[in-house]
Amino acid sequence: MKKLALIGCGGIGAYHLEHFMRFTDLSLAGFCDVTVERAEGFVKKAGQGRAFSDYVEMYDKVKPDLVFICVPPACHGNIEFETIKRGIPFFVEKPIALDLDLAGEMAAQVEKHKIIAASGFQCRYDNINDAAKKYIAAGKVLTVQASRVGGIPEVPWWRNKFTSGGQLVEQTIHQMDMLRYLLGTEPDTVYSVAGRGWISQKECPGYYTDDLSTTLITFKNGVTATMMTGCYAKNGVCWESKMIFGARDSRMDYVLCGSVTVYTQGAKTAAKKGKSASVIKGDGVRDKDSEEHVEVTKSEVDFGLLCDRTFVDAAISGNAGKIRSPYGDAYKSVAFTLACNRSMETGLPVKVVY
Ligand SMILES: NC(=O)c1ccc[n+]([C@@H]2O[C@H](COP(=O)([O-])OP(=O)(O)OC[C@H]3O[C@@H](n4cnc5c(N)ncnc54)[C@H](O)[C@@H]3O)[C@@H](O)[C@H]2O)c1
Secondary structure, eight states: OEEEEEEOOSHHHHHHHHHHTTOTTEEEEEEEOSSHHHHHHHHHHHTSOEEESOHHHHHHHHOOSEEEEOOOGGGOSHHHHHHHHTTOOEEEOSSSOSOHHHHHHHHHHHHHTTOOEEEOOGGGGOTHHHHHHHHHHTSOOOEEEEEEEOOOOSOGGGGBHHHHOOHIIIIIHHHHHHHHHHHTSOEEEEEEEEEOSSSOTTTSTTOBSOSEEEEEEEETTSOEEEEEEESOOSSGGGOEEEEEEEOSSEEEEEETTTEEEEEEEOHHHHHOTTSOOOSBOTTSOBOTTOOEEEEEEEOOSOHHHHHHHHHHHHHHHSOOTTOSSBHHHHHHHHHHHHHHHHHHHHSSOEEOOO
16 A cells, blocks of 8 residues: 655645545655644544654655655745655645746756656646536637636635735735636736835734735737736625636636636627627627527536646556646746746736746
């Protein structure tokens, strides 16, 4: 039986543990957290394994066959280099690092040593992506209008941009990653502006990050996009998460981990001869004669479970072919979002360079 280890027994670690407990072909051999009580809590929940506060000691004693690395964004580097040195396949949570040079060095080492490594972009495993990709493959999308608005996570490191990377890098990286994944192209240039001052120290002690940002993106295939995102929502009414893919004769609304809705012109309108099937008339009023055909695809799979299982299978078999978010690709999504941060800092458009 292959031995699995986990480093970082916090919120997302617990999410993965729920999945591991369904993988009866694995031994849950080691749990590590600098706060050892957390690792002990995981051992108790798993009903097996040993707790450690030092991952090197855990590697020496447990000799895991695969490892999940679930530490905060600013804690990457040494753990990965040690894991690569030992040739252990690893799954690491996004963002893989907050320093692009470090992320690039780790990605280069992974490639050089042919380590099977994946990142936690679980949304890539959702069944709705088949419908989305089919729509996009028709080649009609010219623009995307995207948003993600939520609240402030409880974890203390999140409130400081130095330790979290900021809201766009830490959270909206999921949407930015999906833009790359779905469009099948890479970002060329980003221009981001950020806003602060709405969330006070009184409301959130230690808060030092952007409340919101808006980004303009040009992609290499000519598609343009906007991303409006923030953590300012006080309640669910303000919550927002949608990516509207626009074409000249159709539209797709993509709700991350939720649904895909494709709107096309109805057959009745299309059949009308000698009449423009325009949706908007000259004065901006919607053409009442235009009939919509709506096709909805809902999320029906446990994409998080599938994501973890795909990595586990790859680590066991040595075949990484089914991993949808390989480490080197996750590096690109980090580069994409860090370019946005750079643009916020400089006030200038920034080329996304991998
Ligand atoms: N894929 C997703 O949807 C998703 C969701 C939530 C969080 N995340 C990501 O997961 C990562 C962790 O987030 P979280 O919410 O679980 O944070 P957390 O603070 O709840 O847990 C992180 C744990 O790592 C431990 N840790 C830090 N450095 C360590 C080290 N060197 N060795 C051992 N343990 C160490 C901390 O003590 C803590 O218990 C972040 O990068 C976050 O962006 C991903």
